[in-house]
Amino acid sequence: MRRDRWLTSAACRGLPTSMFFPERWQNASAHETAKKICDTCRVKGECLELALREIRSEEDRWGVFGGLTPHERWMERRRREREANG
């Protein structure tokens, strides 16, 4: 599925971007709000794979993608690396 096509099914479509990019001073509940929306999203898997594949580590300090925070994406990358390396 082309990226722009699946984005039309995104649960975050039309919502304020700021909901998915909480400011540093906001607490974890700001991330939880975004994550709850992601949990209802039909394209959560596509979104997460895109984030893991295409967002470079230096850019990956912000935002909730595919239901995961930056730290959770870092852990997922590490988990996959360990799995791939046996």
Ligand code: SF4
């Ligand atoms: S998983 Fe979350 S951030 Fe990704 S498209 Fe769906 S609602 Fe948006």
